[in-house]
Amino acid sequence: MNISKIRERTLPLKNVAIRDHFWSHYIRLVREVVVPYQWEVLNDRVPEAEPSHAVRNFKIAAGEEQGEFGGMVFQDSDVAKWLEAVAYLLQTGPDRELEAAADEMIDIIAKAQHADGYLNTYFTLKEPEGRWTNLAECHELYCAGHMIEAAVAYYEATGKRKIIDVVCRFADYIDSVFGSEPGKLNGYDGHQEIELALVKLYRTTGIERYLRLSQYFLDQRGSRPHFYFREFKLRDGKVHFLQLDMAHDLKYSQSHRPVRQQDEAVGHAVRLVYMLSGMADVAAETGDASLLQACRSIWKSIVTKRMYITAGIGSMAYGESFTADYDLPSDTAYAETCASIGLIFFAHRMLQLEPSSEYASIMERALYNTVVSGMARDGKSFFYVNPLEVDPRLFGKNQIYDHVKPIRQEWFSCACCPPNIARLLASLGQYIYTVKGDTLYTHLYIGGHAKIDWEDGSFEIEQSGNYAWEGQVKLNIAATCSHAKTIALRIPDWCDGVKIEIDGVPLELEQQRIEHGYVTITRQWAAATEIRLLFDMPIKKMKGHPALRHTAGKIALQRGPFIYCLEEADNGEHLHLLAIPENGGLEAAYVPELLGGITVIRAEALRQVAEPCDDRAALYGNTLALYGDASSMNWREASCQATFIPYYAWANRGMGEMTVWVRERLL
Amino acid sequence: MNISKIRERTLPLKNVAIRDHFWSHYIRLVREVVVPYQWEVLNDRVPEAEPSHAVRNFKIAAGEEQGEFGGMVFQDSDVAKWLEAVAYLLQTGPDRELEAAADEMIDIIAKAQHADGYLNTYFTLKEPEGRWTNLAECHELYCAGHMIEAAVAYYEATGKRKIIDVVCRFADYIDSVFGSEPGKLNGYDGHQEIELALVKLYRTTGIERYLRLSQYFLDQRGSRPHFYFREFKLRDGKVHFLQLDMAHDLKYSQSHRPVRQQDEAVGHAVRLVYMLSGMADVAAETGDASLLQACRSIWKSIVTKRMYITAGIGSMAYGESFTADYDLPSDTAYAETCASIGLIFFAHRMLQLEPSSEYASIMERALYNTVVSGMARDGKSFFYVNPLEVDPRLFGKNQIYDHVKPIRQEWFSCACCPPNIARLLASLGQYIYTVKGDTLYTHLYIGGHAKIDWEDGSFEIEQSGNYAWEGQVKLNIAATCSHAKTIALRIPDWCDGVKIEIDGVPLELEQQRIEHGYVTITRQWAAATEIRLLFDMPIKKMKGHPALRHTAGKIALQRGPFIYCLEEADNGEHLHLLAIPENGGLEAAYVPELLGGITVIRAEALRQVAEPCDDRAALYGNTLALYGDASSMNWREASCQATFIPYYAWANRGMGEMTVWVRERLL
Incomplete structure (x- = not known):
């Protein structure tokens, strides 16, 4: 295996340690609460949660237990996402217990794999004859993709080859099944995910076949005659999800036209942003301009x-x-937590291709609002749906709100969001910096330590300050590079002005060189430089x-990265x-005792x-009609104070x- | 048969002829377009409409044709509602062709009746063993109710007994099946309708059994153990409508608790107002105070x-x-046309029980807004759903609007609304006046002639003027009564002041006696009196x-009975x-050439x-961001004129x- 090209664009997670005023709490929760709790749920050991069946499915497929498959057709992916989160945690700190659990799980997964490389407990246990007969609906390659992502992360974390060998055999098998050659299936998954996963596998293993297979899936998507129509006929119209018409509603899976001809966000939001992430990855590796243009x-x-x-x-x-x-x-609104996570994946890849603060600003907006909204402050309950307006009195009353929950839920029968939050936060260090040529880009202001290895030396960066609530950032840089380097510092989209000091010397506005939304500072960096923003x-x-x-x-209020409500x-x-x-006063105030410490806006x-103003008041008591004009309803405005929270x-x-x-x- | 008690409360439709500035157009449409077109549709002779199957179902059941049942489980009711509309048209004017078609239909209906009196083509043709096994879902008594309403109306129109004999046999059979006696079914229909129909049949035939049966259905509704749970078990959980859980969602059919204990509007709107109409009818006949209180x-x-x-x-x-x-x-919004029609039925019955303008005002509001909105100006297309805000760009895009149509539809697979509009408008004369004791109430100001027979003489009233657009009403009264009578004239809820003249003499404000929203004028009426309002x-x-x-x-604008948009x-x-x-000018202007002549509000x-106001405008052209503050978006207010139509x-x-x-x- 070679050192993957990705090292040119982003930092290895191992090189970034987060110690942040805002985020450390959430990352600690992921390590101490979310991931351990998930493991219990996946093993059906949480009495109050619906049984997940996910681990048990693998055990049955591995021949270690007797029983039937349980859960959704994509239940395997919950195990994979958990394993991926564990891998990121291991990349940023040792944890023997977690690693032991992961190794145990990997042993079971390996045993559940067929001799030909195939790995999917739903089809192994429930529809052994049904392999690759319903790509439109059954998430087979989606589950494969998640297992590949987990394997790459686990290998990067531990150097242990077992799970990466499993997924390479699986990917090799998939490569033998799918393709344009005669006798091969020329299909692709209804839920995109394998595309981005195969690029990760390529980057870690250096095996170009995986990149080509990813490209094949993207190239094939939406071509005519349509694969989903053909497979639908071949399986005699059998449908897995009755509520949706996945075999024919092609926009749902963004397969209504070839991906390069798409220019509108349509269909299932998570699928779209996962597909776009894969497209950006392939464009980055191949230089495919039409793919990049579709991404844009x-x-x-x-x-x-x-x-x-x-x-x-x-x-x-x-x-x-x-x-x-x-x-x-x-x-x-639906505004699924997973969709905003996928939007971050996509934005992060675009930043690697063409650094521009428009991508980083959206990444930050998703992170500080919809993503962190997805998890309660105690890490024990989650939102799947993130509405912008809620009246809990209507739940259970008006069906248009049936998908919305007024309080976070402990777990879900379709449990995609909690493990997705876990793997994102466990790998948050990846999203802070990227490197392009001789430039180090700072996209997110999240405190902690990072080490950047250049060919001519290294950078150690310590980020600190209270960015989220006060906009203060301090960067302490210790460099050993022999040549000049550029540091590019993102100017947030909510910020109209920035004060910059380098070692106490202000960098005046006219000295600030701004490129694509970043202040760039180029110099031969010394052993110790302090930048204050x-x-x-x-x-x-x-x-x-x-x-x-x-x-x-x-109007909506925003202060710093936070949207208020x-x-x-x-x-x-x-x-x-x-x-x-219009001209009323607004005041920000930090309230340490409220909700873990937040800045409210008063x-x-x-x-x-x-108030009723006609004779009715006397007649019927002080009740108002449902509708009335000025002769029956007296409206006035009373001054008050409104309190907004993030x-x-x-x-x-x-x-x-x-x-x-x-x-x-x-x- | 005796002269029914209803004569004490409302006028026979035959005694009212409408010649109204606003309504005559719609009533003519019903006679000349809607009802003849419906007949063609019901006979599957309109190529561009979906086949109705309704007449054909009866022909097959009658042994006159071969084939299978087609359409919804309640398809029979379309024929009944058409027949009822025909009957009302015949009550207000002869029409040999319509009467011949009706007689022909009645012959077929009679032949489709079983020897025991049962009449329902769905169960006759499709589930002969399934009679009375699924009252929660299958509309058997609902269809019976519509046939009874049609029969009563046709008998009142023509004096022909054939169809009323059919429904009496049917009602007698139903009475033998349902009841609290041992061996009888103690159920009731999921869709209320038979309750009000049986009271009509009682009023026309004088047979008290029908009133008692109606009362029985109301008394039984919502009692425990719940009938729908029991019948659901008995039919092994067989479900007719998969999308809804009618057997268990008891609020849907207002059977969640006994009707007298209900005090909230819940569930299917049409069912509720039909039930309330039946409750008001039974309360009127029996003096049942608890039933009336539940209605209130x-x-x-x-x-x-x-x-x-x-x-x-x-x-x-x-x-x-x-x-x-x-x-x-x-x-x-759903706001089904039929539901507002049912609200009129209910309001009309409450007016007979306790005249109060709150009922008449809602009746008027429904009539001039949602009901007439339900039909296009040419009588050829219809709204089922009547939203208050529409953006047609979202149809087919956002599923929460899937039930809304941006233009009226020619016909419906579930065709309840068009025939319901037809029967309401064809019988509109019934809703204008009611009589209580020595008082004649005028609830609606609709032009035309009415004859009121008292014990001591009669009234002939000619109503004219342009009430709908200008608020002008003229009542010319020719009376022969020997005793004093009271005329009660409703003051519309939108009206803050009224000028009244009797034979040219103003009735000054201090002289106006107002009771429950009506100006009452009591006198020994002369041979010719003119009241101007x-x-x-x-x-x-x-x-x-x-x-x-x-x-x-x-805000919403209202002028007279019309809500504007x-x-x-x-x-x-x-x-x-x-x-x-807040203080802007508003001007009403009649525009004769617009939409058949309407008063618009300017x-x-x-x-x-x-407009974009930051550097982006220069950078990206004149495009606006999706969200921006005052530094990026320049908002201003431009004066303009808005035109509202009814x-x-x-x-x-x-x-x-x-x-x-x-x-x-x-x-």
Whole structure:
């Protein structure tokens, strides 16, 4: 195996240790709570959680237990995502117990593998004749992809070859089944994932066959005659998921046209961002300009027309999908946690291809809002769906909100989000820096230590400060390189001005060289250099594009990377009656005892109040009609204070109303 | 048969002839277009419509044709509703062709009846062993009820006994099957309808058994152990409608508790208002105070907490149901045309029990808005669903709008609404007046002639004027009664002042005696008296109750009985960018050439306009980000004129946005 090309673009996770004011808490939770708890759930040892069956399925397939397959068709991927998270944790710190559990699991996985390399407990146990007969629906290659990602991460963490040998045999077998040669299946998975995984496997093993197979899956996608129509006929119209028509709703799986001809964000949101990640990876390895161009077009479609202000994506529960340009309802939103995680994957890959702060800004927006919202402060409950407006009184009453939960759930029958949060946070160190040529890019301001190895020496960087709440960053750099290097520091999209000092000397505005949203500083770095950044962190009143129906007349508050929201706990019921005056005062205040320590925003506000003003008041008591004009309803505005909290922290104080968008009162 | 008691409360339809500025057009459409077209559809003779199968089912059951049952389980009711509409048309004017078609249909229906009296083509043809095994789902008594209503109306119209004999035999058979006696089924239909129909049959035939059977069905509803659970077990869990769980979702069919213990509007909206109509009927006949009290409580729940401003009811597509207090989303509304028709049925019955303008006002609101909105101006296409906000760009894109249609449809696979509109409009004369004791109540101001027979003489009333658009009413009364009588004239809920003249002499405000929302005038009426009414018809800015989230910060315009809306055809796209200033001018103008002649409202308005204002404009062209603050998006308000049209007239000029509620710009 060679040193993979990826080393030219991102830092090995091992080289980055996070010690951050905001993130350390969550990363510690992943290590101490989430991943151990997941292991118990996967082993069906948590009485109050629905049985996962995931480990047991592997044991049965390995011949170690008797029984039947349980869970979803993609249940194997839960084990893989857990293993991947474990691998990242091992890359950043030893843990004998976790490693022992992982090794034990890997032994079982290896035994569950068929002699020909095939590995999938659903088909092994439940449909042994059904292998590769329903790619549109049955997630076979998706599960393979997750196992490959886990294997690569585990090998990188431990150097142990067992699981990577398993997935190489599996990938070799897949390569023997799929392809354009006569006698091979020219299909591809309904749920993209293997594409990006195969590039990882290629980068770690150096085996080009895996890259070519990834490229093949992407090239084949959406070609005509359509593979899903043919396989549907061949299996006599057998359907796995009755609620959706995956074999024919081609946009759902982004197979409605060849990937290079796609320029709109459609279909299942997670599938799209996983596919785009794979496309960016293949483009990076092959220099395929048309693939990169499609990535750019769909990125633009997402972030300029189909994304919530929280970087949530997918505005519809049905199909967990994108809908139409500017259709972003707040209360029926889907905005799956996994989709925003996938958006981070995609953005991170685009940053490796063409560093530009637009990618990093969205990565940050997703991370500090929808992703961290996905997990409770205690790491024990999770959101799958991340709405921007909630009235818990309607749950169980109006079916359009059936997918929304007013409080985080302990586990899920389809448990994709919690392990996805775990593997993202366990590998967060990967997303902070990238290297391109002689430039080190700082995309995220997350405290901790990083080591960058150049050909002519190394950098040690210590990042510190209170970026998330105060916009303060300190970078202490110790360099041994013999040649000049450039450090590129992202200017956040919420920041209108930045103060920079290098070893106490201000870098004046006119001296600041800004490229694609990054301040670049090029020099021969000394043994010890200190860079201080102070980003202006005003409270911003954000408005939506005029075509956005659901934000018309409303504002959302943002401060630093955080989008804010109103909760009933602070503001009483009927949040829709509150309005923020155009020129009203806004004040940020750090409240250490609230929700683990957050900066709240206190706003001058007006509450609409209505009283009956006609004879009815006397007749019927002080009740208001359902509809009335000025002769029957007396409306006035009462001054009050509204308290906003960061969106990610909502629903940690019981059930209540929440809203991100609030009416603005123009003067 | 005796003269039914109903004659004490409402006028025979034969005694009322409508000649109205607004309604005559629609009633003519029903006679000349809707009912003849329906007959063609029911006979599968309209190539572009889906086959109805309805007449053919009866022919097959009658042994006149060979074949299989087609259509929904309640397909028979389409024939019944058509026959009922024909009967009302024959009550108000002869039509040999229609009567011949009806007689022909009745002959077939009679032949399709079993020897024991049973009549239902679905069970006769498709499930001969399944009779009365699935009352929760299969609409058997619902279809019976519609046939009874049709038979009563046809008998009243023609005096021909054939069809009323058919339904009496059927009702006698039903009475032999259902009841609390041992060996009888103690069930009731999932879809209420037979209850109100049996009271009609009782009133026409005088046979008290039918009243008792109706009462039995109401008394039995919701009792425990629950009938639907038992029959579900008995039929081994067989389900007819897979999408809904009718056997167990008891609120759906308002069988979750005994009817007298219900005080909230829940479940399928049409079922609820049909049930309430039957309850009011039985209460009227039996003096059952607890039944009447339940009617009042649920009425209050509907009109004070769960009704759209258009008198649409049912805010959720799933189950065509009520949801929760104050949950009235504009764009995902269901607001089925049939439900508002049923609300009129219910209101009309309450008016007979306890005349109060609150019932008549809602009746008027439903009639002039949701009901007439249900039919296109040419009588050839129909709305089932009546949303208050529409963006046609989202149809087929976001599934939460799948039930909404941006243009009226020619016919429906479940064709309940068009024949329901037909039978309501064909019998509209019934709803104008009621009589209680010596008082004649005028609930609706609809032009035409009416004859009221008292014991001591008669009244001939000629109503005229342009009430709908101008608030002018003239009543010319010719009386022969020997004793004093009271005329009670409803003051519309939208009217803050009325000018009344009797034979040219003003009835001054202090002389006006107002009881329950009616001006009452008691006198010994002369051979010729003219009453003139001029109702103030200001443009009203209506607001929603503070608990209504979806109307917060918005207004809706009302003038006279009409709720208004904005359409894209008059106002361009992005209606959400328009706001109406608090003190802006509003002007009503009759436009004879527009949509058959309507009064539009022209309003001073403000359109929010956003332009990019940062360096991006130069960098990326004149495009706006999806979200931005004042440093990137420059918002301003541009003065413009907004044109409102009456809600009922929307979607007659192709597809476009529509909204009833518009943002208000406070000063």
